[in-house]
Amino acid sequence: MRMGELGEFGMIERLKRLLPAQPVDVVLGIGDDVAVLRTPGGDCLLATCDIQVENIHFRTAEITAHQLGRRLAAVNLSDIAAMGGSPLWALASLALPQATPVAFVEDLFRGLTEELGAAQAVLVGGNLSRIEAVLVIDLFVIGRVAEKALMRRSGARPGDLLLVTGTLGDSRAGLELLQHHAWRVSAAARQRVVNAHQTPAARLREGRALGESGGVRAMLDVSDGLLADCAHLCEASGVGAEIVVERLPVSPACREVAAAAGVDPGDWALAGGEDYELLFASAPESEAAIHRALQRAGGVPARVIGRVLPREERIRVRWPDGTVRPAAGHVGWDHFRGEREA
Amino acid sequence: MRMGELGEFGMIERLKRLLPAQPVDVVLGIGDDVAVLRTPGGDCLLATCDIQVENIHFRTAEITAHQLGRRLAAVNLSDIAAMGGSPLWALASLALPQATPVAFVEDLFRGLTEELGAAQAVLVGGNLSRIEAVLVIDLFVIGRVAEKALMRRSGARPGDLLLVTGTLGDSRAGLELLQHHAWRVSAAARQRVVNAHQTPAARLREGRALGESGGVRAMLDVSDGLLADCAHLCEASGVGAEIVVERLPVSPACREVAAAAGVDPGDWALAGGEDYELLFASAPESEAAIHRALQRAGGVPARVIGRVLPREERIRVRWPDGTVRPAAGHVGWDHFRGEREA
Numbered sequence: 162m163r164m165g166e167l168g169e170f171g172m173i174e175r176l177k178r179l180l181p182a183q184p185v186d187v188v189l190g191i192g193d194d195v196a197v198l199r200t201p202g203g204d205c206l207l208a209t210c211d212i213q214v215e216n217i218h219f220r221t222a223e224i225t226a227h228q229l230g231r232r233l234a235a236v237n238l239s240d241i242a243a244m245g246g247s248p249l250w251a252l253a254s255l256a257l258p259q260a261t262p263v264a265f266v267e268d269l270f271r272g273l274t275e276e277l278g279a280a281q282a283v284l285v286g287g288n289l290s291r292i293e294a295v296l297v298i299d300l301f302v303i304g305r306v307a308e309k310a311l312m313r314r315s316g317a318r319p320g321d322l323l324l325v326t327g328t329l330g331d332s333r334a335g336l337e338l339l340q341h342h343a344w345r346v347s348a349a350a351r352q353r354v355v356n357a358h359q360t361p362a363a364r365l366r367e368g369r370a371l372g373e374s375g376g377v378r379a380m381l382d383v384s385d386g387l388l389a390d391c392a393h394l395c396e397a398s399g400v401g402a403e404i405v406v407e408r409l410p411v412s413p414a415c416r417e418v419a420a421a422a423g424v425d426p427g428d429w430a431l432a433g434g435e436d437y438e439l440l441f442a443s444a445p446e447s448e449a450a451i452h453r454a455l456q457r458a459g460g461v462p463a464r465v466i467g468r469v470l471p472r473e474e475r476i477r478v479r480w481p482d483g484t485v486r487p488a489a490g491h492v493g494w495d496h497f498r499g500e501r502e503a
Numbered sequence: 504m505r506m507g508e509l510g511e512f513g514m515i516e517r518l519k520r521l522l523p524a525q526p527v528d529v530v531l532g533i534g535d536d537v538a539v540l541r542t543p544g545g546d547c548l549l550a551t552c553d554i555q556v557e558n559i560h561f562r563t564a565e566i567t568a569h570q571l572g573r574r575l576a577a578v579n580l581s582d583i584a585a586m587g588g589s590p591l592w593a594l595a596s597l598a599l600p601q602a603t604p605v606a607f608v609e610d611l612f613r614g615l616t617e618e619l620g621a622a623q624a625v626l627v628g629g630n631l632s633r634i635e636a637v638l639v640i641d642l643f644v645i646g647r648v649a650e651k652a653l654m655r656r657s658g659a660r661p662g663d664l665l666l667v668t669g670t671l672g673d674s675r676a677g678l679e680l681l682q683h684h685a686w687r688v689s690a691a692a693r694q695r696v697v698n699a700h701q702t703p704a705a706r707l708r709e710g711r712a713l714g715e716s717g718g719v720r721a722m723l724d725v726s727d728g729l730l731a732d733c734a735h736l737c738e739a740s741g742v743g744a745e746i747v748v749e750r751l752p753v754s755p756a757c758r759e760v761a762a763a764a765g766v767d768p769g770d771w772a773l774a775g776g777e778d779y780e781l782l783f784a785s786a787p788e789s790e791a792a793i794h795r796a797l798q799r800a801g802g803v804p805a806r807v808i809g810r811v812l813p814r815e816e817r818i819r820v821r822w823p824d825g826t827v828r829p830a831a832g833h834v835g836w837d838h839f840r841g842e843r844e845a
Contacts, residue, residue: 165601169631180616187627196627198592202544212596214634250540254554254641259507274522285529285538289511291839292556294636299596301643497633
């Protein structure tokens with residue numbers, strides 16, 4: 162069998178079975194977005210990496226080097242945010258074709274260090290290599306979280322509310338707009354959605370506030386798409402969920418681009434991906450405290466978008482016309498296999 | 504200017520000037536092989552990464568997936584060894600073409616986790632991506648060292664002895680043998696040098712013993728080639744050095760392959776690279792204690808190969824015929840520019 166048949170998620174499952182058991186100092190290991198490592202100091206160390214490949218994750222025609230650097234940092238910082246943690250240090254590995262302009266590399270590092278710096282993190286190392294074909298960038302981020310504020314994907318219970326920070330679908334709208342030059346939308350809408358795609362913001366202050374609030378039972382960041390990441394949360398927690406499309410936070414800019422594209426913006430909010438918002442489950446009685454915690458931290462607000470159900474109810478979507486359908490098809494992205502089913 | 508003109512080392516120098524100053528908790532940052540990070544617990548955290556690109560660092564015709572996994576681990580563990588540290592955790596990022604056999608990926612991870620496991624380190628995460636062209640593997644390793652046992656490149660003083668563990672040149676001999684099928688050498692010699700190239704051993708127990716001995720003033724691992732890495736140590740310490748070719752530890756196997764190749768094995772020992780032995784400077788009065796420390800730890804022995812000189816004497820090589828020449832030309836490898844000068 163080849164990678165194109167098994168796919169990314171199938172391979173990870175095989176590796177989890179193949180590799181030796183994780184020792185006790187590994188709180189979370191292979192299969193999670195972030196490794197959580199118990200240290201003598203009492204805090205947990207967080208370690209995550211994300212490899213970005215030209216023509217797979219980005220095209221240099223669609224993003225500047227500076228934006229790419231910022232984006233690379235944000236994508237990794239988002240994983241730290243989802244654990245309720247704070248980033249500390251980063252290392253960057255780059256494989257560059259000979260013809261790469263030095264100014265491109267400098268701009269990429271400027272963007273990377275600016276985005277890290279805004280999160281009080283610092284680039285401390287890395288390495289450079291030549292490659293014959295495409296540009297490859299891998300960023301490794303180390304962070305920290307107090308063990309009692311650590312957020313996991315598991316822990317959601319039937320009856321919990323499902324909430325999400327910020328808005329969903331903007332990044333997909335931005336990507337579509339970059340690929341369809343003929344669509345006519347306002348300059349303000351264009352700027353908002355293209356920014357959301359090129360330079361997403363990691364929800365670090367929100368993640369920390371949610372972790373410290375004590376009211377969140379399970380959390381992750383929306384990178385693969387809301388339905389796909391909701392499925393990850395449900396699987397880890399052993400629950401099902403209902404998502405109410407009318408409740409999804411969709412920006413006016415996203416609606417405007419969706420109208421120009423002739424599609425339902427709810428589709429982009431459900432499955433667009435790369436939103437880097439936080440999806441989390443809370444007991445209903447914690448809701449008020451959660452909104453207060455986000456406001457106190459100066460974070461973006463969160464909105465209830467559905468609820469957690471018993472596992473046997475699986476994952477379903479309630480559409481504006483009142484119909485309720487199981488979430489199936491078109492719910493995420495596997496880099497080897499393309500769109501994948503729930 | 505393009506990367507092919509500026510090169511890896513020129514780019515790192517530019518980035519060091521470009522990027523913000525490293526904060527106080529960063530003991531060693533950009534420009535070193537390993538980042539050294541002060542943690543609340545008192546120990547230092549070590550973080551290193553190494554990206555390996557198909558057709559640049561390895562060819563799948565010359566190494567099996569299992570060997571490649573072991574090699575990738577060893578290369579990173581060697582950096583931890585050079586700081587006197589112990590590895591703890593690793594994350595692996597892979598970019599794989601669609602056609603990569605799943606069995607190849609499994610064998611690579613088996614090799615990786617075996618080599619890590621032998622060093623009491625564990626793989627705790629990573630990520631997989633598709634790539635159109637060549638295979639790319641990036642490994643991050645986190646380790647730990649007590650601050651007083653931390654080894655640096657700086658600290659060598661004129662009058663110190665220069666020592667190296669194990670033997671030099673075997674890896675280059677192995678690489679040459681893999682590329683020249685017509686050379687006739689004994690099976691034992693072939694096995695030794697090909698193993699040295701495909702599955703080098705990180706000198707972890709030696710690095711720890713040397714760090715704890717208190718007798719080592721500066722240390723690094725020989726990855727770029729003895730002369731190139733000696734130049735790194737001298738630059739960081741602000742000193743010069745003399746290397747005595749007759750003293751270089753060259754194995755009988757390496758001599759046999761060099762004879763078949765019709766070259767001087769001293770050239771491979773001086774500039775072959777990828778030896779992953781430890782090069783270090785010690786006061787002459789510490790020499791006996793160092794040999795004892797290595798023996799007690801069950802490590803390979805070290806040998807005196809030269810001495811540290813004042814900076815103005817630069818780096819020179821004493822050849823068996825008695826001539827002493829400055830080290831210049833053919834002293835290391837820049838992935839963008841090929842062979843580079845001192």
